[in-house]
Amino acid sequence: MxxxxxxxxxxxxxxxxxxxxxxxxxxxxxxxxxxxxxxxxxxxxxxxxxxxxxxxxxxxxxxxxxxxxxxxxxxDPRTLDADGRVVFGATVEIEDIDAGQTVTYQIVGDDEADIKQNKISLNSPVARALIGKYAGDIVEVHTPGGRREYEILDVRYE
Incomplete structure (x- = not known):
């Protein structure tokens, strides 16, 4: 397994x-x-x-x-040394470019995911699009509601 x-x-x-x-x-x-x-x-x-x-x-x-x-x-996200890259456990602040709304998510495992606490699954479309990117990058996410563009504003390991 x-x-x-x-x-x-x-x-x-x-x-x-x-x-x-x-x-x-x-x-x-x-x-x-x-x-x-x-x-x-x-x-x-x-x-x-x-x-x-x-x-x-x-x-x-x-x-x-x-x-x-x-x-x-x-x-432990606090011990990660990912040079500002979005990785599992990172807390990412993103802005929806079309709507202008800012939201912060932590990328977690499937069992921990809870949208009410802004914790999204590693396997979600948004997390998959963010992984490996840096602050300042623009990512395109294909969601059930259509295509969205987000700008990564900040990546933290807390």
Whole structure:
């Protein structure tokens, strides 16, 4: 399996979720299954079926997170020496040339991406267009909404 890029913050979020799943969610679902079993006939017990389904989800998510962490390549953006180039983990301030709007994004892994926090996936069209470019460069991005041009105003490693 190939390495999965994660920022320090993204790796910590996965570790926190794994801890919660193992110490809070897993014991809660086990208790719910035990409670449902105590109600008798399992063939028509909706509570039991729901608890078993939830248990399957939790166990699957635990396995998924453990696999991702085992294959993670953790990158600390503060230690990058990319000479001002846009790379994974960089925070990039860009201006939409047509609209004149400025926005700042951090380029992160798929699991960390959250547009509400201005974190975009390494695999997004905008991030793919920005990677390898420098402040002052103009990039063309082909998005589902059409072609856009952005000017890179600043690249930071924070």
């Amino acid at each position: 190939s390495k999965i890029p994660l920022t320090l913050n993204g790796a910590q979020q996965l570790k926190d979720e794994l801890q919660r799943l193992k110490t809070v969610d897993r014991p809660a679902v086990i208790a719910a299954i035990a409670e449902a079993r105590s109600h008798g006939d399992l063939s028509e017990n909706a509570e039991y079926d729901a608890a078993k389904e939830r248990q399957g989800f939790i166990e699957g998510r635990i396995a998924e997170i453990e696999s991702k962490l085992a294959n993670a390549q953790i990158i």
